[in-house]
Amino acid sequence: MGILLGIIKYKCVFGLVSRRSGMELLEICQRAKASKYKIQNLSTDQKNKALLVVADKLVENAADIIAANQKDYERGEKNGMHQGMLDRLKLDEKRIQAMAEGLKQVADLEDPIGTEIEHFDRPNGLHIKKVRVPLGVIGIIYESRPNVTADAFSLTFKSGNSVILKGGSDAIDSNIAITKVIRDALSEEGIDPDAVQLIEDTDRSVTTKFMQMNDYVDVLIPRGSARLIKAVVENSTIPVIETGTGNCHIYVDKDADFEKAIPIIINAKTQRIGVCNAAESLVVHEAVKDAFLPLFAKAMKEHNVEVRADKDSKAILTDAVDATEEDFGKEYLDYIISVKTVKDVDEAIEHINKYNTGHSESIITENQETADKFLSRVDAACVYHNVSTRFTDGFEFGFGAEIGISTQKLHARGPMGLKELTSYKYQIFGNGQVR
Structure with a gap:
């Protein structure tokens, strides 16, 4: 009996749902709902101190986390996991340091809870304030990337929310190790x-x-x-904030500076292939294809990137594979890029809006009028001018970390930081008014 109670206590302490599933899932949801009222009442100082303690504990326990991650990584290799996904899965001391730094940056950010969005007075004397409040209990379902565990905690916690994490089997040992460190640190505080x-x-x-x-x-x-995202959207009875896939394009305009364009494309395509803000498609103006595409082909060859080109582009890219309709709408997460030649910026915009996923799109041009047209008419969460798409990231935007990149329009869009994890309520002040 004592051993059984010990097992139950262990599972409660570390917030882990056992293989028996049903009742344990209900219990964990009930505990989260009870917890949210405690978390939303923490002061900013309490939250910031806890975040800094968790950051230090992650670094202190890096060896244990890496050992757990190695189990996941070896299992992934054995199961034939794609290289891009293995890259997402891998943890080392540098990445754990980055996780800790993300928590510290979140601690430095302004606390959104209780801040006033607006206020106004009514003719009857009512004074109305609109203030930020936590969403409550946030559930996050994610795959492969164990850093999401720490990022999700830091942002949900700072914004006064409780969080239930449902990671994939690929990173289960890593997620257990990271969650244990976080929960231990919170208990100590x-x-x-x-x-x-x-x-x-x-x-x-x-x-x-x-x-x-x-x-x-x-x-x-x-x-x-x-x-995964499609399954959640179709099956959830809980309101969903959709974080979409990234079929990101770079458009090289007729007025592009090639010396800017090539490094931008190399960075966007090859710096990390397994991320949603990596470029998957190049669109090029027909006026510069003869001069630009050979430079592009050379750069892609040097980085072992397979090129899949449409008919017009293939006239220059003779070693390229014929692109199919599917290629233009595909998020490869691989060393592959599609190429489309267009007659002008209008066709580029039309092509991108047809095939993109609403994530990140970039134009390379020295013509400000053309850039302004692209920025205003391309339908995506983030639209860039002479910049790599790899900057669509909460850390790069100064949010400390991100809960994801929202590609929908309600209630958040783009990198989701603290403010995107809040709602609001109205506080109404009167002096005896009745209706």
């Missing part, structure tokens, strides 16, 4: 560790049940493949 809980059960049926917990979870955020 006298803060309810149920501010962050991890569902350990990797069975898909548990994920489906989690999507139905609308009595306890206020918002659900999926991060991962198009298949």
Whole structure:
């Protein structure tokens, strides 16, 4: 009996759902709902101190986290995981340092909770304030990337929310190790560790049940493949903030500076192939294709990138593979890029709006009028002028970290930081008014 109680206590302390699933999932959701009222009442100083303690503990426990991650990585290799996904999965001391730095940056950010968005007075004397409040309990379903565990905690916690994490089986050992460090640190600070809980059960049926917990979870955020996001959107009874895939384009205009364009494309395509803000397609103006595409082909060859080109582009890119309709709408997450030649910026915009996923698009041009047209008419969360798409990132935007890149328009769009994890309420002040 004592051993059984010990096991139960262990699971409660570390917020892990056992393989028995059903009742444990309900309990973890109930604990999160109870926890949210405690977390939203923490002061800014309490939250910031806890974040800094967690950051230090992650670094102190890096060896344990890396050892757990190695189990996931070796399992991924054995199962034939794609190189891009393995890159997302891998943790080392540098990446753990980056995770810790992200928490410290979040601690330095302004606390959005309780801040006034606007105020106004009514003719009857009512004074009305609109203030930021937490969303409540946030559920996050994600794949492969264990750094999401720390990022999600830091942002949800600073914005006064509780979070339930449902990572994939690919990173389960890493996620358990990171969550244990976070919960231990919160307990040491006298803060309810149920501010962050991890569902350990990797069975898909548990994920489906989690999507139905609308009595306890206020918002659900999926991060991962198009298949995962589609499954959450179609099956969830909880409101979903959709973080989409990234079929990102770079358009090289007739007035482009080639010396800017080539390094930008190399960075956007090859710096990290397994991320949603990597470039997957090049669009080039027909007036410069003869001069530019040979330079592009040379750069791609040097970085072992396969080129798939349309008919007009292939006249120059003779070693390229014929591009199909599917290629233009594909997020490769691989050393592959599609190429499309267009007659002008209008056709470029039309092509991009047809095939993009609403994530990140960039134009390379020295013509400000052309750039302004592109920036205003391309339908995407982030639109760039003479910049790599790789900057679509909460850390790069100064948010400290991000909960994901929203490609929808309600209620958030682009990198989601602290403010995007809040709602608002109205506070109404009177002096005896009745209606």
